[in-house]
Amino acid sequence: MTQKAMDFIDDLLQALKDKGLYRQFRVLEGEQLPLAKFDGREVVNLSSNNYLGLNTHPRLRAAAIKAVEELGAGSGAVRTIAGTMSIHEELERRLAEFKHTEATLVLQSGFAANQGVLGSILEEGDLVISDELNHASIIDGLRLTKATRKIYPHSDMDGLKDVLEESKDFKKKLIVTDGVFSMDGDIAPLPQIVELAEQYEAIVMVDDAHSSGVLGKNGRGSINHFGLDGRVDIQVGTLSKAMGVMGGYMAGSQRLRELMIHRARPLLFSTSHPPAVAAACIAAIDVLLDEPELIQKLWDNAAYFKDGLNKLGFNTGHSETPITPVIVGKGDLAMKLSDRLFAEGVFAQGIGYPTVPEAKSRVRTIVTATHTKAMLDRALETFEKVGKELAII
Numbered sequence: 560m561t562q563k564a565m566d567f568i569d570d571l572l573q574a575l576k577d578k579g580l581y582r583q584f585r586v587l588e589g590e591q592l593p594l595a596k597f598d599g600r601e602v603v604n605l606s607s608n609n610y611l612g613l614n615t616h617p618r619l620r621a622a623a624i625k626a627v628e629e630l631g632a633g634s635g636a637v638r639t640i641a642g643t644m645s646i647h648e649e650l651e652r653r654l655a656e657f658k659h660t661e662a663t664l665v666l667q668s669g670f671a672a673n674q675g676v677l678g679s680i681l682e683e684g685d686l687v688i689s690d691e692l693n694h695a696s697i698i699d700g701l702r703l704t705k706a707t708r709k710i711y712p713h714s715d716m717d718g719l720k721d722v723l724e725e726s727k728d729f730k731k732k733l734i735v736t737d738g739v740f741s742m743d744g745d746i747a748p749l750p751q752i753v754e755l756a757e758q759y760e761a762i763v764m765v766d767d768a769h770s771s772g773v774l775g776k777n778g779r780g781s782i783n784h785f786g787l788d789g790r791v792d793i794q795v796g797t798l799s800k801a802m803g804v805m806g807g808y809m810a811g812s813q814r815l816r817e818l819m820i821h822r823a824r825p826l827l828f829s830t831s832h833p834p835a836v837a838a839a840c841i842a843a844i845d846v847l848l849d850e851p852e853l854i855q856k857l858w859d860n861a862a863y864f865k866d867g868l869n870k871l872g873f874n875t876g877h878s879e880t881p882i883t884p885v886i887v888g889k890g891d892l893a894m895k896l897s898d899r900l901f902a903e904g905v906f907a908q909g910i911g912y913p914t915v916p917e918a919k920s921r922v923r924t925i926v927t928a929t930h931t932k933a934m935l936d937r938a939l940e941t942f943e944k945v946g947k948e949l950a951i952i
């Protein structure tokens with residue numbers, strides 16, 4: 560009976576296979592390094608978000624080990640019951656100081672942070688205005704609220720202005736955007752967004768997942784990058800990408816922190832981080848402050864690699880950050896390029912519909928501070944060989 564009732568799963572899997580969307584994990588053996596072993600093959604790794612190599616940084620490792628020894632493996636409860644440890648609050652103080660905001664609140668992930676923030680502030684009758692390319696965690700966070708949603712074309716300021724103009728009747732308006740867009744590597748036009756928000760009295764929320772540790776002084780993010788400290792009401796950041804560990808946070812006002820402590824459901828109903836996570840995140844902030852040369856190296860490597868791809872004749876879109884797409888058009892061609900690159904020793908994820916429009920299918924590359932020139936050259940040579948073989952260049 561159960562057997563038969565569960566047959567729908569086979570149909571759903573078959574449908575994915577028919578559309579060429581069926582995937583299996585690539586499995587990493589050992590550490591997340593720029594030259595790493597996935598599925599038993601050593602490859603130049605252009606697929607991790609480990610921008611600064613902090614996943615394996617000695618200071619983060621040491622901090623995590625010390626926290627396990629002194630504080631144990633788990634936190635034992637949700638934040639609002641018995642699961643707020645002093646190290647959680649120490650991380651929040653350090654983050655607030657780092658981000659130049661009054662307060663921060665850390666949640667289990669960037670995904671949870673978006674859900675927590677949006678669910679805390681949006682109510683029926685409110686309006687949220689969202690960039691069409693915003694991250695899935697924003698889209699899902701919005702779906703859980705009863706606010707009215709309007710979408711503006713990607714980074715289109717005339718489009719945003721039109722929506723604001725036609726929406727003057729809404730009392731509470733929130734503009735939400737990624738700081739850096741994860742599939743294209745372009746930066747949101749935050750100065751214009753902030754100006755429009757001030758003109759139309761809207762709240763601004765920026766999700767800085769791919770900018771935390773990457774943009775701004777010491778990696779403070781896209782708001783700091785544009786000199787907009789103090790003019791963006793709500794920042795969401797992740798501790799899972801360049802920061803090298805796991806977690807997400809709201810950086811903003813003390814009163815928003817207080818509200819979220821009462822209303823952010825991932826905080827209320829899901830256990831807080833193990834102390835080792837908080838400790839390693841604190842160490843990550845220390846590294847950003849003490850070793851800014853890592854960020855310089857990241858940007859040098861990004862410029863070198865992007866330039867190499869452009870010289871070979873690949874279409875890299877309008878990336879402005881270490882995320883560089885190689886846009887090839889058809890989805891099956893992107894997957895073929897990714898597979899052939901992998902077979903030749905370069906891991907760059909193929910991305911097609913529905914993550915990006917079919918005609919903009921691509922492989923996405925992310926270089927890190929820890930790639931050597933030799934690794935990047937090897938990757939470029941492989942891109943040249945496979946690109947010619949598949950008649951992309």
Ligand SMILES: *Cc1c(COP(=O)(O)O)cnc(C)c1O
Pocket residue numbers: 668669670671673694696737741766767768769797798799800805806807
């Ligand atoms: C990766 C990402 C997230 C999710 O962050 P996690 O900490 O991995 O949950 C949220 N928003 C954006 C824009 C992202 O790129």
